[in-house]
Amino acid sequence: MSKKLLEVQDVLVNFGGVTALNKVNLHVSEGEIAALIGPNGAGKTTVFNIVTGYYTPTSGRVIVDGESVLGLRPYQIARKGLGRTFQNIRLFGDMTAAENVATAADSLNKSGLVGSLFGGPRSRRDEAASMEKAHELLRFIGLDHRALQMAKNLPYGDQRRLEIARALALNPKVLLLDEPAAGFNPQEKIELGELIRKIRDRGFAVLLIEHDMSLVMDISDRVSVLDFGQKIAEGTPVEIQKNQRVIDAYLGVAEDAS
Amino acid sequence: MALMKASAFNLRDKFGDWWDGANSAQRTVFRIVLIGIFYALPMLNNPIIDTPETSFSSVLFYPLIMFSLMAVGLNVVVGKSGILDLGYVAFFAIGAYTHAVLSIHTPLNFWEILPFAMAFAMLAGVILGLPALRLRGDYLAIITLGFGEIVRIVAVNTEAIGGAAGLTDIPGPTSILGIEFTVMDPRPYYWLTLTLLLLVIWGVIRLSHRKPGRAWEAIREDEDVAEFMGVATLKYKLWAFIIGGAVGGLAGAIYASQIRSIQPELFTLNLSIMILACVVFGGMGNIWGVILGAVILGYAPEKLRFLSDYRIIFFGLLMVVMMNIRPNGLMPRKKREHFQEKSK
Amino acid sequence: MDFSILISDFWSLGLDGLVVGAIYALISLGYTLVYGVLRLINFAHSEIFMIGTMAVYFVVLQFGFTGYEDPLPLIKFIGIFLLFATVAAIVSGGSAVLLEIVAYRRLRNMGASRLSSLISAIGASFFLVEVFRKISDSKNLDFPRLINKDPFFTVGTLYLSADKVLVLVGATIIFLILNRIINHTKLGMGIRAVSQDERTAILMGVNVNRIISYTFLLGGVLAGVGSAFYMVFYETTKANVGFLVGISAFTAAVLGGIGNVRGALVGSFALGLIQQYTSAVLGYNWRDVVTFVILVLVLLVKPTGLFGEALQKARV
Numbered sequence: 001m002s003k004k005l006l007e008v009q010d011v012l013v014n015f016g017g018v019t020a021l022n023k024v025n026l027h028v029s030e031g032e033i034a035a036l037i038g039p040n041g042a043g044k045t046t047v048f049n050i051v052t053g054y055y056t057p058t059s060g061r062v063i064v065d066g067e068s069v070l071g072l073r074p075y076q077i078a079r080k081g082l083g084r085t086f087q088n089i090r091l092f093g094d095m096t097a098a099e100n101v102a103t104a105a106d107s108l109n110k111s112g113l114v115g116s117l118f119g120g121p122r123s124r125r126d127e128a129a130s131m132e133k134a135h136e137l138l139r140f141i142g143l144d145h146r147a148l149q150m151a152k153n154l155p156y157g158d159q160r161r162l163e164i165a166r167a168l169a170l171n172p173k174v175l176l177l178d179e180p181a182a183g184f185n186p187q188e189k190i191e192l193g194e195l196i197r198k199i200r201d202r203g204f205a206v207l208l209i210e211h212d213m214s215l216v217m218d219i220s221d222r223v224s225v226l227d228f229g230q231k232i233a234e235g236t237p238v239e240i241q242k243n244q245r246v247i248d249a250y251l252g253v254a255e256d257a258s
Numbered sequence: 259m260a261l262m263k264a265s266a267f268n269l270r271d272k273f274g275d276w277w278d279g280a281n282s283a284q285r286t287v288f289r290i291v292l293i294g295i296f297y298a299l300p301m302l303n304n305p306i307i308d309t310p311e312t313s314f315s316s317v318l319f320y321p322l323i324m325f326s327l328m329a330v331g332l333n334v335v336v337g338k339s340g341i342l343d344l345g346y347v348a349f350f351a352i353g354a355y356t357h358a359v360l361s362i363h364t365p366l367n368f369w370e371i372l373p374f375a376m377a378f379a380m381l382a383g384v385i386l387g388l389p390a391l392r393l394r395g396d397y398l399a400i401i402t403l404g405f406g407e408i409v410r411i412v413a414v415n416t417e418a419i420g421g422a423a424g425l426t427d428i429p430g431p432t433s434i435l436g437i438e439f440t441v442m443d444p445r446p447y448y449w450l451t452l453t454l455l456l457l458v459i460w461g462v463i464r465l466s467h468r469k470p471g472r473a474w475e476a477i478r479e480d481e482d483v484a485e486f487m488g489v490a491t492l493k494y495k496l497w498a499f500i501i502g503g504a505v506g507g508l509a510g511a512i513y514a515s516q517i518r519s520i521q522p523e524l525f526t527l528n529l530s531i532m533i534l535a536c537v538v539f540g541g542m543g544n545i546w547g548v549i550l551g552a553v554i555l556g557y558a559p560e561k562l563r564f565l566s567d568y569r570i571i572f573f574g575l576l577m578v579v580m581m582n583i584r585p586n587g588l589m590p591r592k593k594r595e596h597f598q599e600k601s602k
Numbered sequence: 603m604d605f606s607i608l609i610s611d612f613w614s615l616g617l618d619g620l621v622v623g624a625i626y627a628l629i630s631l632g633y634t635l636v637y638g639v640l641r642l643i644n645f646a647h648s649e650i651f652m653i654g655t656m657a658v659y660f661v662v663l664q665f666g667f668t669g670y671e672d673p674l675p676l677i678k679f680i681g682i683f684l685l686f687a688t689v690a691a692i693v694s695g696g697s698a699v700l701l702e703i704v705a706y707r708r709l710r711n712m713g714a715s716r717l718s719s720l721i722s723a724i725g726a727s728f729f730l731v732e733v734f735r736k737i738s739d740s741k742n743l744d745f746p747r748l749i750n751k752d753p754f755f756t757v758g759t760l761y762l763s764a765d766k767v768l769v770l771v772g773a774t775i776i777f778l779i780l781n782r783i784i785n786h787t788k789l790g791m792g793i794r795a796v797s798q799d800e801r802t803a804i805l806m807g808v809n810v811n812r813i814i815s816y817t818f819l820l821g822g823v824l825a826g827v828g829s830a831f832y833m834v835f836y837e838t839t840k841a842n843v844g845f846l847v848g849i850s851a852f853t854a855a856v857l858g859g860i861g862n863v864r865g866a867l868v869g870s871f872a873l874g875l876i877q878q879y880t881s882a883v884l885g886y887n888w889r890d891v892v893t894f895v896i897l898v899l900v901l902l903v904k905p906t907g908l909f910g911e912a913l914q915k916a917r918v
């Protein structure tokens with residue numbers, strides 16, 4: 001069995017009276033595309049917010065590549081290897097596409113402000129590396145022709161993909177995608193599926209939240225299902241499709257949810 | 259007015275095109291000529307630009323270049339990083355008092371004191387920033403507002419630094435490069451400030467185009483997301499505060515060395531608000547915009563009698579109006595986008 | 603520093619603390635109510651209070667008092683008080699509504715950043731202060747003594763005087779009325795709905811712009827009434843009176859837990875007491891420094907205050 005890069009153990013989250021996650025266990029292993037599905041409000045995005053350190057769970061543990069990350073600030077967890085995208089696109093709108101990606105790439109080097117001011121050799125090298133990485137990732141994602149355009153002026157689909165490039169700039173051990181296909185037409189969904197595979201083949205494990213079942217079933221190695229903060233099933237796409245609890249809780253509702 | 263704006267914009271884009279096309283020799287020549295003009299400004303002697311109260315060269319020092327320097331400093335905080343600091347005057351006051359106290363009580367001269375003035379202001383930035391910068395934007399604004407006022411109240415109540423009466427007989431800078439700094443002639447102070455301003459501009463532009471600039475911009479755009487993308491947001495906000503503070507302290511020291519006597523009443527919230535108005539009016543985040551803002555808002559009340567009496571009324575109104583109709587200011591920060599064909 | 607005064611004047615300091623606290627409470631409610639619906643500190647609220655004091659001063663001026671008369675008989679005083687308190691409530695309430703329209707509404711509907719709204723409000727605040735500085739010629743506007751302030755009841759060091767009783771009783775009545783408005787009227791329900799979750803409130807058919815307007819109105823009216831009490835108690839005002847009173851009232855709101863009405867009350871009385879006792883020891887000059895330190899400490903140690911719910915982070 002391959003190494004687990006992200007583990008969520010017995011995580012419990014309360015918001016006021018609402019139990020958003022109830023003793024949830026999840027993991028993502030090296031080289032896999034794992035999917036997290038469930039009706040709206042099931043707690044999927046909350047899982048991302050917990051593992052990236054935005055919220056602290058009431059109880060439970062989060063482990064990235066064998067190390068507990070509880071109590072770390074989000075930027076520290078990001079540097080340890082979790083890159084994420086957002087259900088509602090959140091790019092740095094007034095920055096260019098290249099700068100968006102470079103900002104994330106920057107966080108992997110140790111150049112400080114004083115070095116940047118006086119332009120020592122290290123900061124020069126790091127600066128070049130960030131820009132190089134930004135352009136390389138934009139090429140990878142098919143956006144190199146947009147490099148110098150402002151993020152807020154990009155077409156919707158390009159914005160979604162730019163978010164992925166930005167997250168990849170962190171060299172994440174696990175890439176967390178929150179409904180990346182939302183608003184895509186069938187053709188774009190197919191392309192996105194290919195892109196996610198390509199990302200996995202580059203060596204990044206992926207945890208995918210998605211409502212589009214054909215996309216999920218097509219590309220995932222393993223699917224976990226949340227309902228009302230509870231994990232109700234886990235298995236291969238084939239197993240999940242046959243699982244009666246999942247069908248009851250989710251699949252009936254999923255058609256009109258987006 | 260609308261017409262003027264439109265043509266200004268065209269000019270700006272034309273200039274941008276020219277600049278992008280220019281080679282480095284052309285750019286250097288342009289820079290030297292421009293800087294030369296600025297150094298020569300106090301030599302202009304024309305009753306049209308003199309103000310009712312004082313000569314042009316005096317206005318050039320205060321408020322024009324002083325406001326410009328402070329606005330450039332505050333812009334790092336408010337414009338680049340999106341942190342609303344309403345107590346900027348505190349850093350200015352700390353710089354001024356540092357020069358006043360040290361020059362009176364120690365044998366150090368102005369040039370030796372300058373680093374201390376900046377260092378103390380930076381230290382104040384850390385002391386205020388470390389706790390305050392963890393808070394959300396509007397809390398931070400009110401804390402900095404309070405801080406600006408508290409520094410003044412403490413100065414009023416501390417007899418060791420002159421209390422409400424302040425300090426007098428503050429020595430000016432000793433002569434340097436054969437330039438004498440006298441009470442009568444504001445021009446050397448202008449040249450001094452201009453030189454320092456150019457250095458500050460150089461530094462800020464350099465930082466803006468690199469990692470710290472991207473981090474600041476990301477923080478301004480969306481602090482949570484910046485943090486998710488690995489940006490150590492607290493650290494960069496603190497740096498913005500420290501840099502802004504250092505520039506404020508620098509300005510304060512020069513100011514004290516020129517006017518030779520200071521009282522807490524010189525450092526009221528109104529000054530913070532005036533500098534903020536310069537930044538907002540000129541264009542938050544655009545260094546040239548905020549300087550333009552400082553020049554216009556510094557000069558207009560000096561020149562126009564009716565404005566000088568109603569200065570703060572006018573500045574307050576301006577802030578409301580600008581936010582409502584042109585939130586990015588006269589000269590918005592704007593990146594020139596470059597479009598490329600898709601390469602496939 | 604003189605601690606003995608704490609013992610000797612314990613009760614009278616406490617009484618003053620409650621009186622000051624009651625005045626703060628009326629103002630801090632405005633911060634808290636507006637914060638509830640906008641999630642924004644209304645920076646210009648202190649000027650709404652200032653305008654109230656100006657209205658009170660102006661009304662009383664019309665009666666032609668010179669300041670040397672004998673105090674008014676109680677009934678007559680209460681009549682005049684009701685008159686200028688009403689005028690102040692109307693003027694402050696109206697100004698607050700206007701402020702919301704001019705400084706906030708357009709920006710909100712444009713979806714402008716918080717920074718823009720803050721700057722706009724700060725601009726409005728300074729604009730108002732300076733306008734009144736011009737009108738008042740930068741002077742302290744002193745108010746005639748309308749009521750006999752000699753203590754009419756004394757136990758030990760506790761001196762009860764008519765003005766203090768007026769403030770405490772009057773403020774209590776206002777709080778009871780406010781309680782009814784918030785918990786038992788449609789407006790109160792609207793305010794609570796918008797405070798809890800704006801999006802759901804919209805779905806439920808609440809007109810958010812209208813609720814926000816009414817919230818500013820309510821906050822303004824309370825500040826106006828507060829300004830009437832303030833003038834009876836302090837008997838002076840000036841253009842920038844709002845700054846320090848505003849910081850105190852805001853601190854009280856934060857101390858109690860911003861957004862929480864009960865918190866604003868408790869925080870205000872607590873701050874009033876703290877200010878009286880610490881100024882007695884440290885000297886009046888340091889009162890505002892103490893207030894500021896309290897504000898910073900609360901924000902750092904327990905930003906939710908005494909009663910505030912966990913401040914929610916923006917949902918990602």
Ligand SMILES: Nc1ncnc2c1ncn2[C@@H]1O[C@H](COP(=O)(O)OP(=O)(O)O)[C@@H](O)[C@H]1O
Nearest residue numbers: 015020039040041042043044045046047914917
């Ligand atoms: N910051 C928050 N405060 C209160 N409740 C929240 C917060 N974030 C999420 N919730 C609640 O937690 C539940 C799960 O939400 P979420 O994780 O966004 O669901 P999903 O992404 O599966 O649609 C929902 O009931 C939601 O209302």
Ligand SMILES: [Mg+2]
Nearest residue numbers: 044045046087
């Ligand atoms: Mg979600």
